[in-house]
Amino acid sequence: MGQKAIYNFNAAPEKVDFTLHATIEAICSDILNVAGADAKKNGISADVLMQQNRSWVLSRLSVELDRLPEQYEEYNVATWVNPHTSRFISTRNFELSDVNGNTFGRALSQWCVIDFVRRMPVVLEEVEGLFDPDYYCDEQSPCEAPRKVRGVEPAVTRKHEVRYSDIDFNRHVNTMRYIRMMLNTLPIEYLTEPRPLRLDIHFAKECHLGEVLTIGYEQRDNVSLFEIRNGEDAVACTAAIEWR
Amino acid sequence: MGQKAIYNFNAAPEKVDFTLHATIEAICSDILNVAGADAKKNGISADVLMQQNRSWVLSRLSVELDRLPEQYEEYNVATWVNPHTSRFISTRNFELSDVNGNTFGRALSQWCVIDFVRRMPVVLEEVEGLFDPDYYCDEQSPCEAPRKVRGVEPAVTRKHEVRYSDIDFNRHVNTMRYIRMMLNTLPIEYLTEPRPLRLDIHFAKECHLGEVLTIGYEQRDNVSLFEIRNGEDAVACTAAIEWR
Numbered sequence: 001m002g003q004k005a006i007y008n009f010n011a012a013p014e015k016v017d018f019t020l021h022a023t024i025e026a027i028c029s030d031i032l033n034v035a036g037a038d039a040k041k042n043g044i045s046a047d048v049l050m051q052q053n054r055s056w057v058l059s060r061l062s063v064e065l066d067r068l069p070e071q072y073e074e075y076n077v078a079t080w081v082n083p084h085t086s087r088f089i090s091t092r093n094f095e096l097s098d099v100n101g102n103t104f105g106r107a108l109s110q111w112c113v114i115d116f117v118r119r120m121p122v123v124l125e126e127v128e129g130l131f132d133p134d135y136y137c138d139e140q141s142p143c144e145a146p147r148k149v150r151g152v153e154p155a156v157t158r159k160h161e162v163r164y165s166d167i168d169f170n171r172h173v174n175t176m177r178y179i180r181m182m183l184n185t186l187p188i189e190y191l192t193e194p195r196p197l198r199l200d201i202h203f204a205k206e207c208h209l210g211e212v213l214t215i216g217y218e219q220r221d222n223v224s225l226f227e228i229r230n231g232e233d234a235v236a237c238t239a240a241i242e243w244r
Numbered sequence: 245m246g247q248k249a250i251y252n253f254n255a256a257p258e259k260v261d262f263t264l265h266a267t268i269e270a271i272c273s274d275i276l277n278v279a280g281a282d283a284k285k286n287g288i289s290a291d292v293l294m295q296q297n298r299s300w301v302l303s304r305l306s307v308e309l310d311r312l313p314e315q316y317e318e319y320n321v322a323t324w325v326n327p328h329t330s331r332f333i334s335t336r337n338f339e340l341s342d343v344n345g346n347t348f349g350r351a352l353s354q355w356c357v358i359d360f361v362r363r364m365p366v367v368l369e370e371v372e373g374l375f376d377p378d379y380y381c382d383e384q385s386p387c388e389a390p391r392k393v394r395g396v397e398p399a400v401t402r403k404h405e406v407r408y409s410d411i412d413f414n415r416h417v418n419t420m421r422y423i424r425m426m427l428n429t430l431p432i433e434y435l436t437e438p439r440p441l442r443l444d445i446h447f448a449k450e451c452h453l454g455e456v457l458t459i460g461y462e463q464r465d466n467v468s469l470f471e472i473r474n475g476e477d478a479v480a481c482t483a484a485i486e487w488r
Contacts, residue, residue: 018415163428171262184407
């Protein structure tokens, strides 16, 4: 069985907002970069899968943040992958801690491997390298799996045309951009001081360069709900931020 | 006299575009982060100046890139500040090199110190800490100073409303966002493969949350010209990218 792998970060100025704390987007970006770096270390990164016309696709993500790191603060992100309990979904966990080892954040991500030729998810057992027993760690997930986000009834909508800076190596909208679009639609009052939160996000469809997306927002008590629709009015991404 | 200070970077996945090379925005961000880190090391960072109601403001920047680093490539940014030749403008230089020491990029930035109370630039001699002789390095600038960009006649315009993710610790539009807005307005054909280039950019006015900016673009032979106007139709930023 494998161990947790630990990656070090620093809340450099480009990661902070006007509160001088790291943004939710920056922390989620760290989490995904850790996933990428750790997959690369284990020989199963997206660029290796690409040689077989396959790639990792993030399906769902939950993130709990008790606080957000201050500018220049150092912090660690530990990551581990649980043995598969599903044929198609790989669960990667994360734990964020400060330099004294105090945990301040937890995350759980669910990934599929997609075959570009068949446009279908691949049974994980068929993916070379995913059999290495050192890759898995039995330690349980640090937070609840991503919750379903349904029935968003937007009270506010905003349009966003997908441009160059939005797209990733696949020419699809970068996962982080959906989070940015949502935070950009939220009333700024929710962001004027850092608050503990839980984010649940579900990626349903890929969006492409030139598409005009519609970002919908609804506030329901202490939960901010979001829905992003693609150029054909199909739901591309839904999310909820519970302010704690 | 001081020495060049050297900072190490890596073209991590979040810095690259679909060509799997670092973006122009990411390199400019590295350059500005080096400026911030080096000023901090010398005790004259923005957060120190802030205690005197002052801050550094970037006025002009020129960047020459012979190539863009590939994903995961390591590179170095050297920086040094020339002795002032102007009462108000401090010149900070940069040189980008690969792990073998080959230079592939050069930049020159011109900064003012602004007094927030008087809303005026400060005579640099009045700024404490800017007298330390170890702070200056006599080595000449590695490229031509920022050129003036005038008379842009936009053939294409695009609107952009300033949102949460656009603003910096001062609640003004982050310098890097102007570069992003320009690249997002450029026809994608200019970005489908990395090309040598020179960027000249001039920051004239600060823009604020909620303002709707107009990004104008004109192609003149091998030069892409840009002009960003604020909500009152005044020029906030101009730039030129010469494709080499």
